[in-house]
Every structure is written in structure tokens, then in C-alpha cells.
Amino acid sequence: MEENSNMTAERSLEIITKQIEQSRRAVSKTTGQSLYVSGICIMCTAVLVPIINMITMSQGMIGLGHLLWFALPVVIWLLSRKYIKDREHTPVSLVSSMIAKTWITFGYFGIGFFVIAIIWGIIAPRLLTLSEYATSQIRVAPVIVLLMGMAITITGHILRQRWLVVFGIVAGLLCFAWEHFHVGEAIVMNLVSVESPVALTAAVINSSLPCLTIFIFALVGLLLPGMMLKKQSV
């Protein structure tokens, strides 16, 4: 581009449009890549957690796989640094920073809530009776899916994608109700009797049901929007 001051109004407008569009594409590309990497990481974790739970359950360690969720932010950060090469030079736009802040806020609340639930899960059985503990137990999955639904809805609003907004609201509320009222567990327990030899497997399935919900959320809320943004910016 040269230092030319004899431009027509049309040429000026063309330059403005071209540069804004170019910048928007570059930003969309890296935002899309970030969402894509995060989506894949969350989906892989949602698959690995039940597998580890199943392997370790036979050794008497229940729910050990859920510790993987703590490693997730670090893995996402490391992979983003390694694979998103353009990120270093791409400017921060309002859209990309709003999406990043939305998901970082989700991360703070999600991990914070998870930690509180684990600490309470360790302390409460020693302080309370079994019946008291049953009523005061903190269940992580319903709140996580609700928070995730909110984050997806906000992302949809920022990206102006109505389907994502609708998905966030509907899936967030439905999955909250599904998890809160133990619908999945009730179905599994109705299919498998407690005395049967597969009761242990049923218990593993029960503890893994929230992972399935999170897998679907990561697919629709992160991976698909990420692919969409990457495609739009080509």
C-alpha cells in the first residue's frame, strides 16, 4: 500500500471496508481456534473421566477420574499456545475479548464451585449424620451445566448466532432439571436391579452421566461455534 492522498470517496470507503473485514476475519479465526481447542479438550476429558473412574473403581477408588477436570485449564492453555500460532500477532478485539472473558468467568465459577463441593464432600460426612449429609450434599453437575448454558448463550449473543443463544437457554435449563432431579440415574436404576451383578457397572454409569452432558455441551457450545468461526474466516 502506497502513500497516496489523491483518493476518491469510493476508494476511501473500499480501504476502510477491506481493512475492517480483514481484521474481523483474523480475529474470528483465532477466536474460532480457541473455542475449537477448548471444545476438543473438554470432550476428551469427558470421555477420559468415566474410563478412569471405571478402571479405578475396581481398586476401591471412586470418582478419581474427576480430578482430571482440574488439569483441563492448564491443558487448554498449553495447547492454545502450541497450536494457535497466529494468536501472538492477532490484535485483541472487543468480540474476542468478550468471548474470552465469558469463558474465563465460567472457568472461575466452575472450578471454584467444584473445589467447594469437594471440600464439603470431605468435611460433611464427618460432621453430619447420613440423612443430614444426603440433604446437604452439593451436586456439581446441575450447577456446571447451568453455568455452561449461560456461557454458551452469552457467546451466541456476542457472535450474533441465534441458534447458539436458543441452544444455551434450552439445553442449560433442560440439563439442569435432568441432573438436579436425577432423571438419568432413575432410568439406569430402573433398567438394572440393585442385586444384579451389573449393579457396580450401573453405579459407574451413574457417576459418568454428567460427563455425557458436558460432552454434548462442549460439542455444541464450543466445538461447533469454533468450526463455524474458522470456516467464516477462511
Place this chain on the structure above:
Amino acid sequence: MFQPLDPLLHSELRLAVMSLLVSSEEAEFSYIKEQTGATAGNLSVQIDKLSTAGYIEVEKTFKGKMPCTICRITPVGLKAFEDYVKTLKSYLKVHKK
């Protein structure tokens, strides 16, 4: 009566730089160079002009051991860009009639 176009913005490269910065919070020199396709020397001169006018602020920093120049649009620059686009629109309206 037409308003005159801001002579500082009415240049291909300076206008391209301002258009890039309008849509982002800040941008590195290397990114602007890549997007505009300008030479480093020419771009440096134009950025200096915009900076002297108070349209952008330039921060010289380091990324590891490599020097890094970051440019940001200022409120004055944003206002000048808005006025430039408004004037441009009035030109185009008359032209269409």
C-alpha cells in the same frame, strides 16, 4: 457545502492503519505491516504522523528479547475517524444523486 476531508486520514496507508485499529483494542506493528502490505519504513513514517497528531498512541515494548511496537487508537483518533466517515458519506450521497 462540503466539509473538507481530514488530510491526515485521507491517505491510503494512514486510513488503512486507522481502519485496522478501529476494530481492535490494540495491534502490533508486525500485524499492521502484514495486513496493509506496506514496507516497514513507510509504515513507520505514517504511524509517526498519526502518533504526532494524537490519533494513535505507540508503545514500544519487548516480547521476550524481541522489540515489539504496539499501536492503539486514542479517543481523538476515534472521533477523527468518525468525522471522516461522516464526511465521506455526505460525499457519496451527493455523488449518488
